[in-house]
Amino acid sequence: MTxxxxxxxxxxxxxxxxxxESGFAEIFDADVAPHLPVLEQRWxxxxxxxxxxxxxxxxxxxxxxxxxxxxxxxxxTIALFAAGLTSLVVFDLLLxxxxxxxxxxxxxxxxxxxxxxxxxVEGLTYQTIAGRRINSDxxxxxxxxxxxxxxxxxxxxxxxxxxxxxxAVEVDIRSQGRTCIFRGLLVEIETGRETGAPTxxxxxxxxxxxxxxxxxxxISGHPAFRHLYRVRADDPDDALGLLSDxxxxxxxxxxxxxxxxxxxxxxxxxxxxIAVPLPDDPRDATSPPERRFDPVGDARLxxxxxxxxxxxxxxxxxxxxxxxxxxxxx
Numbered sequence: 632m633t634x635x636x637x638x639x640x641x642x643x644x645x646x647x648x649x650x651x652e653s654g655f656a657e658i659f660d661a662d663v664a665p666h667l668p669v670l671e672q673r674w675x676x677x678x679x680x681x682x683x684x685x686x687x688x689x690x691x692x693x694x695x696x697x698x699x700x701x702x703x704x705x706x707x708t709i710a711l712f713a714a715g716l717t718s719l720v721v722f723d724l725l726l727x728x729x730x731x732x733x734x735x736x737x738x739x740x741x742x743x744x745x746x747x748x749x750x751x752v753e754g755l756t757y758q759t760i761a762g763r764r765i766n767s768d769x770x771x772x773x774x775x776x777x778x779x780x781x782x783x784x785x786x787x788x789x790x791x792x793x794x795x796x797x798x799a800v801e802v803d804i805r806s807q808g809r810t811c812i813f814r815g816l817l818v819e820i821e822t823g824r825e826t827g828a829p830t831x832x833x834x835x836x837x838x839x840x841x842x843x844x845x846x847x848x849x850i851s852g853h854p855a856f857r858h859l860y861r862v863r864a865d866d867p868d869d870a871l872g873l874l875s876d877x878x879x880x881x882x883x884x885x886x887x888x889x890x891x892x893x894x895x896x897x898x899x900x901x902x903x904x905i906a907v908p909l910p911d912d913p914r915d916a917t918s919p920p921e922r923r924f925d926p927v928g929d930a931r932l933x934x935x936x937x938x939x940x941x942x943x944x945x946x947x948x949x950x951x952x953x954x955x956x957x958x959x960x961x
Contacts, residue, residue, distance in 0.1 A: 643667045645927050651938040652931070655751045659930060662747040666739075667926055673736040674924045692718045744930050745786075748937050755937065758787045765800045765817050773831045773897035774863075775906040776813050781805040788937055793948055796821045797940035815892075815908040818940050822903050828866035830873060832882060832896040834859060853879045859886070860896075873898060881947045889939065905943060909936070 645652075645659035695714050704710040749755050765787070770776045785801030797820045804813040835858075847861035848870055856879040864870035885894050889907055897904040949957050 643926055645930060648931075649935075651941070652934060655747070655930075655934060658747050658750045659927075662750060663740075663743045663926060663930065666743050670736050670740050670926075671924050677736060688721050688724075691721055740926060740929070741933075744926070744933050747930065748934055751934065752790065752937060752941075755788055755790045757937075765798055765819055767802070767817060769899060770817055770897070770904055770906055773829055773899065773904065774833065775831065775895040775897050775904060776804060776817070779804045779812060780807045781809070790941070792941040792944040795823075795944050797944065799937075799940050801936075813906070813908060815906065816936065816939060818905040818907060818943065820903040820905075820940065820944060822898070822901055824873075824898075824901055828864060828869055829897065829899045830862065830864040830866075830870040832860050832862050832898075834886070834893050834895060835861060850874065850879075852876070853883075855883045856880075859883055877949065878947075881949065884946050884951075885943060889942070907939065 643664050645656045645664075647653055647656050695717055698704075699710060699714050745757060749757050767776070767782055771778055781804070783803040783805070785803070787798070787800045789796070789798040791797070797818065799816050799818045802813070802815065802817055803811060806812050848864055848867050850857050850862060850871075853876060856874075860882065862870055862874070882896065885896070885905075886892055892907050892909070894908075895906045945951075951957065
């Protein structure tokens with residue numbers, strides 16, 4: 632009687648789950664997996680150093696204030712000021728040094744993941760500095776992203792899908808108070824259709840201003856689209872010509888294909904623009920929410936983000952990115 636085979640799968644084995652991951656497991660095993668044992672060891676050592684530094688720093692701060700109290704110098708204004716300033720400096724150094732310990736293995740792993748993703752996606756151009764390859768001012772003008780004081784760009788990538796050229800950049804948008812007000816991807820797809828006037832297709836959200844609905848274009852038919860979006864256009868006739876039944880069906884499917892993200896869409900001068908919010912910092916590797924070493928999960932997330940414009944284009948062509956088959960209009 633044949634005994635069942637014992638699984639010897641590596642904890643870093645990439646198992647393909649989605650159509651866009653087809654062929655990536657072999658690339659992951661060749662380009663990423665050989666480096667992971669060393670990176671994991673460096674990651675664990677960095678974590679140990681972080682906790683050691685935090686403990687020493689906390690003890691130092693307690694010693695400063697304890698000595699101040701024991702010597703009675705807490706009544707001295709200059710001594711209080713010096714103790715407070717020293718505590719702030721120690722705290723700042725702790726934050727900087729502990730982040731630096733994690734940053735090195737995280738960056739190295741991200742480099743390996745980028746190499747693997749570029750190997751998987753044929754014709755992909757990837758740059759670590761985006762510059763002005765995407766005009767964010769147009770996104771603000773179309774109200775796809777909020778007006779802001781600071782926009783930090785991350786990695787930029789571009790490619791071609793279904794004969795359409797796409798560009799995408801990771802951004803972190805902050806207000807004057809340094810509060811993050813948008814984090815995600817800005818995507819541009821050259822549709823080849825010269826729209827007569829800008830058309831914004833904005834998703835209904837709990838933060839949507841009520842007066843926007845009063846200015847929205849009346850759309851007949853397709854209740855699912857009307858429930859999800861409101862349309863603003865300088866030229867209503869041009870906008871109605873753009874929004875065919877198949878187009879509205881594709882736009883209705885977009886949030887579903889992008890993990891229910893509150894996407895905002897615009898059309899201007901032959902370009903489709905999509906703002907896709909992401910829950911986590913797209914530039915931060917090594918599983919930022921859980922603070923654990925998960926290269927397989929990070930590779931899956933990065934591949935999904937890089938393939939996001941291609942998923943959008945497939946959806947616009949009536950192709951379900953999750954199955955590779957066609958879907959029916961709703």
